[in-house]
Amino acid sequence: MGTLASVLEQSGLATVAISIIREQIVATQPPRALHCEFPLGRPLGKPGDSAFQHEILDAAFDLLNAESGPVLVDYPEEISDDADTPLSCTIPPADNSDKHPAEAEARGLLPVWRRSYEKYGRTTVGKVVPPEQVPEMVALFAKIADGEDWTSVGLPGDLTKLGADIKNFYEEASLSLSDGIPGARQAETWFVTQTRAGDVIQRARVALKEQKAGSYFTSYILPMTQVREPENGSND
Amino acid sequence: MSDQKMRAIVSGLEGYSFEEASWVNPKPLSECRVAIVTTAGLNQEGNADWNPGDQGFTVLSGKERDFTLGHFSPNFDRTGWVVDENVVMPLDRLDEMAAEGKIGSVADVHISFMGAQPDHTLETIRLDTGPAAAKALLEDGVDVVLLTPV
Numbered sequence: 157m158g159t160l161a162s163v164l165e166q167s168g169l170a171t172v173a174i175s176i177i178r179e180q181i182v183a184t185q186p187p188r189a190l191h192c193e194f195p196l197g198r199p200l201g202k203p204g205d206s207a208f209q210h211e212i213l214d215a216a217f218d219l220l221n222a223e224s225g226p227v228l229v230d231y232p233e234e235i236s237d238d239a240d241t242p243l244s245c246t247i248p249p250a251d252n253s254d255k256h257p258a259e260a261e262a263r264g265l266l267p268v269w270r271r272s273y274e275k276y277g278r279t280t281v282g283k284v285v286p287p288e289q290v291p292e293m294v295a296l297f298a299k300i301a302d303g304e305d306w307t308s309v310g311l312p313g314d315l316t317k318l319g320a321d322i323k324n325f326y327e328e329a330s331l332s333l334s335d336g337i338p339g340a341r342q343a344e345t346w347f348v349t350q351t352r353a354g355d356v357i358q359r360a361r362v363a364l365k366e367q368k369a370g371s372y373f374t375s376y377i378l379p380m381t382q383v384r385e386p387e388n389g390s391n392d
Numbered sequence: 393m394s395d396q397k398m399r400a401i402v403s404g405l406e407g408y409s410f411e412e413a414s415w416v417n418p419k420p421l422s423e424c425r426v427a428i429v430t431t432a433g434l435n436q437e438g439n440a441d442w443n444p445g446d447q448g449f450t451v452l453s454g455k456e457r458d459f460t461l462g463h464f465s466p467n468f469d470r471t472g473w474v475v476d477e478n479v480v481m482p483l484d485r486l487d488e489m490a491a492e493g494k495i496g497s498v499a500d501v502h503i504s505f506m507g508a509q510p511d512h513t514l515e516t517i518r519l520d521t522g523p524a525a526a527k528a529l530l531e532d533g534v535d536v537v538l539l540t541p542v
Binding site for chain 1: 394395396397398399401402403404405406407408409410413414415416417418421424429431438439440441444459460461462464465466467468469470471472473474475476477478479480482484485486488489494495505507514517518522523525526527529530534535536537538539540541542
């Protein structure tokens with residue numbers, strides 16, 4: 157982002173960048189940057205807190221008063237993610253007992269996901285499939301996890317993006333299964349460690365490595381910090 | 393503490409910095425037209441996809457705020473965005489600042505790129521898409537750009 161800021165400035169625009177990875181901003185030296193040690197994905201720090209967001213914007217725009225640069229200022233407050241504390245959610249009963257348990261779990265979450273969508277009006281699901289097809293995709297990943305050849309299970313598109321559709325579906329559903337706004341990455345840890353689909357994706361990732369599917373698929377199908385390697389396994 | 397680990401993983405990545413830093417002295421902020429340029433991989437009209445390595449950009453309408461986050465990386469929190477898009481794209485906050493007279497106006501045109509690019513030289517952004525995005529902003533009369541990452 158620092159390089160992009162310099163390109164825009166070179167074109168005649170005054171820029172101020174909010175920084176979220178300090179080393180990257182130090183390396184790229186944009187004209188003006190306010191480093192905010194906030195959760196990745198939340199550069200303004202606190203969703204739903206307009207007063208705090210205004211404080212960040214005021215601090216950022218203050219940098220426009222500098223007479224020369226590059227300017228890098230650290231915002232004094234830090235906010236950590238809450239990945240170590242999975243969101244506490246009660247998963248509704250699965251509604252199709254003849255399905256794979258993970259697919260049934262996802263089907264049970266569909267109406268819950270719809271509630272989140274109706275409440276917030278936004279989704280990040282849909283890279284390959286719409287939310288309604290996520291349970292079917294979970295079933296396909298279960299086949300991969302159980303050892304079937306990933307190229308022949310009938311995936312309708314990019315495997316990594318399908319993994320993202322599943323993860324994002326669960327995270328969005330969790331918003332209607334918990335109170336308030338979750339801390340950063342709490343829903344992610346819930347999905348990865350507490351749900352059947354999360355377990356399926358973990359096991360599918362291991363199977364994909366064994367099938368030598370390629371690092372693009374195995375590196376980005378789950379957050380790097382949430383990957384579970386087999387106890388006796390080795391990395392690629 | 394996942395973010396700490398992620399920051400450690402990416403801290404050694406190469407970056408591209410210019411030999412000579414550009415510098416624009418803006419008008420007083422209360423007279424400036426302000427746009428947001430984010431690297432969150434935002435699209436409009438429900439497109440939740442963005443391919444890894446794509447250094448292109450999308451022009452976002454400040455009037456039709458139906459943004460969809462399509463960034464390919466799974467390595468950041470998305471629930472904050474779903475609950476409140478201002479945590480990435482603070483257009484409501486800019487509207488409030490304009491109403492208070494802190495900024496001159498909010499642009500009609502905003503831009504999204506996608507971060508986490510595997511080509512750390514960002515050649516396409518430096519030579520092609522970056523200047524093209526700047527042109528779109530300048531044509532809207534933008535003076536100041538706020539950049540937000542994810």
